[in-house]
Amino acid sequence: MQQRYLYQPQFGATLQSDGTTRFTLWAPSCETVSIQIENDVSRPMHRDTDGIFTLAVNCPPGTRYRYLVRDDLAVPDPASRSQPEGVHGPSAVTDPKAYLWQTPDWQGRPWNEAVIYELHAGLLGGFDGVSQRLDELKALGITAIEIMPVNSFGGTRNWGYDGVLPYAPSCAYGEPDSLKRLVDTAHQKLMVILDVVYNHFGPDGNFLHEYAEAFFDNENNSSWGVGIAFAKPQVANFFIDNVLYWLMEFRFDGVRIDAASAITDHAWFGKLRERVARQIEPGRHVHLILENENNDSGLLRDGFTAQWNDDGHNVLHVMLTGETEGYYEMFADNPTSILARVLHEGFAYQGEVNPYSGKKRGMPSGDLATDKFILFLQNHDQTGNRALGERLISLASPEPLHAAYALLLLSPMIPMLFMGEEWGCRSPFLFFCDFHDELANAVREGRRKEFAKFSAFQDPEKRKTIPDPNALSTFDRSRPDRKERDTPEGRIWLERTRSLLALRKHWIAPYLTQAHSLNATVIGDRSILARWKLDNGSVLSIALNLSNHETCRISEPGRLLYSSASRRAVEELPPGSLVAGLE
Numbered sequence: 008m009q010q011r012y013l014y015q016p017q018f019g020a021t022l023q024s025d026g027t028t029r030f031t032l033w034a035p036s037c038e039t040v041s042i043q044i045e046n047d048v049s050r051p052m053h054r055d056t057d058g059i060f061t062l063a064v065n066c067p068p069g070t071r072y073r074y075l076v077r078d079d080l081a082v083p084d085p086a087s088r089s090q091p092e093g094v095h096g097p098s099a100v101t102d103p104k105a106y107l108w109q110t111p112d113w114q115g116r117p118w119n120e121a122v123i124y125e126l127h128a129g130l131l132g133g134f135d136g137v138s139q140r141l142d143e144l145k146a147l148g149i150t151a152i153e154i155m156p157v158n159s160f161g162g163t164r165n166w167g168y169d170g171v172l173p174y175a176p177s178c179a180y181g182e183p184d185s186l187k188r189l190v191d192t193a194h195q196k197l198m199v200i201l202d203v204v205y206n207h208f209g210p211d212g213n214f215l216h217e218y219a220e221a222f223f224d225n226e227n228n229s230s231w232g233v234g235i236a237f238a239k240p241q242v243a244n245f246f247i248d249n250v251l252y253w254l255m256e257f258r259f260d261g262v263r264i265d266a267a268s269a270i271t272d273h274a275w276f277g278k279l280r281e282r283v284a285r286q287i288e289p290g291r292h293v294h295l296i297l298e299n300e301n302n303d304s305g306l307l308r309d310g311f312t313a314q315w316n317d318d319g320h321n322v323l324h325v326m327l328t329g330e331t332e333g334y335y336e337m338f339a340d341n342p343t344s345i346l347a348r349v350l351h352e353g354f355a356y357q358g359e360v361n362p363y364s365g366k367k368r369g370m371p372s373g374d375l376a377t378d379k380f381i382l383f384l385q386n387h388d389q390t391g392n393r394a395l396g397e398r399l400i401s402l403a404s405p406e407p408l409h410a411a412y413a414l415l416l417l418s419p420m421i422p423m424l425f426m427g428e429e430w431g432c433r434s435p436f437l438f439f440c441d442f443h444d445e446l447a448n449a450v451r452e453g454r455r456k457e458f459a460k461f462s463a464f465q466d467p468e469k470r471k472t473i474p475d476p477n478a479l480s481t482f483d484r485s486r487p488d489r490k491e492r493d494t495p496e497g498r499i500w501l502e503r504t505r506s507l508l509a510l511r512k513h514w515i516a517p518y519l520t521q522a523h524s525l526n527a528t529v530i531g532d533r534s535i536l537a538r539w540k541l542d543n544g545s546v547l548s549i550a551l552n553l554s555n556h557e558t559c560r561i562s563e564p565g566r567l568l569y570s571s572a573s574r575r576a577v578e579e580l581p582p583g584s585l586v587a588g589l590e
Contacts, residue, residue: 037060089178127426152193211442315383377420431496552581
């Protein structure tokens, strides 16, 4: 199976059946390109009319090479599969058949079973370090890990969203076969989803402008950088091939596409979905997930598996913390009604004007199944993009947070936890990178300037307390402190997580394929009663009170699944409580 279904991307270094390696580069800005193999003399490549350069060379796996796009500039392969010396070093030829899979018959898991755990490989000890955590995650009730981007980036530490070589796993985390071994090990227990970034390239080690200016679309720049020309076939195929490369050669169970709203060619999504459907093996479960500010429910109807529900996170954050600055302004006006809409219809914004941007946002979503939405209380963005990286446990009162956590794990939406959340982690998660000289200064000062508009950081001296993203200490502080697991509070959180996920596995997850909302009613200040029809005909009801006072009477469920209150809460909901049951 592993050889039959291997996928060969169009670009990069590909081993041929005759023992040669075929090198392919799109460099439309160049009339000539040569390839330098190891330290040997350079060899001219053949150019076609579209600016695609090719050459077949006798060289084995492990061979180092660069492209000479100018007499004075040698660059790594933009489709490099391996960068042993980092993004400024040579690329290396790899053999996709070299790794011998121990789980070649793994078909994935159906989406309704998903309980996602987002993690950063570098903070957990690289690919091998993540492998060591899989047993405890499975025992807890996690069914899928989602790994933040692993593509090669400048320096030795980065969130991954400043990557420049989308096909090459970062050597800071391990060799490509170490990543395959992680996926292979996980497939005895869990699904593995990879976060991919196609909307921009990082600032360190990106040489595409030197030889492929046509790769970019300067008319559609975003806040992350220069726009990318997805409408060009070579560019569209470069990224579609990247998805298939991760799904087929590395056997990931799915990808999460970061900032999909910045991909301006909407047709690309359909092409991606169709190519994936044609390529994957019959019966295999593969999941295409979006992060999409546009709330494009059409993509979910057309076959994309699910979308991160930022609306759900944001309104819950407002209700738990009282914060209303920045994008939380969109959820400041009557958040209880907004949360009710999220629980009933999925998205809060379905075409209404966003007061933060002044533009319309979103599309109707009430007809979509509940598992089209991924709900979360924390993730890398909303935690790490805070100036001081505080976790939600440091910002919210215990009882309402407990109730919201129960909502997260018992809601018919797909839940996602952020690493350490399962034990109530208090370690901050900060924005970190490893840039140097002028770029390091620009990133440090740019981040501090970004927070100048927030009331807590209008004082220039206060802004100096924002950690330097480039400092090693910033990276080290972001590592979840596992000692917290063994504290009384940590053990309570772990048992809470385990018991809630056990309830989900038995009573909810098996019946989510066509689950849909019946209603979500505001029953008081920051209090909601929501009901969903599950596949087996039962009705899941969740009554939530995030206020600091009791709310009105509710009907008693036929089977009480869970109550976060210290005393039985049926006729009235105590402050900061949740009651879940089946009818």
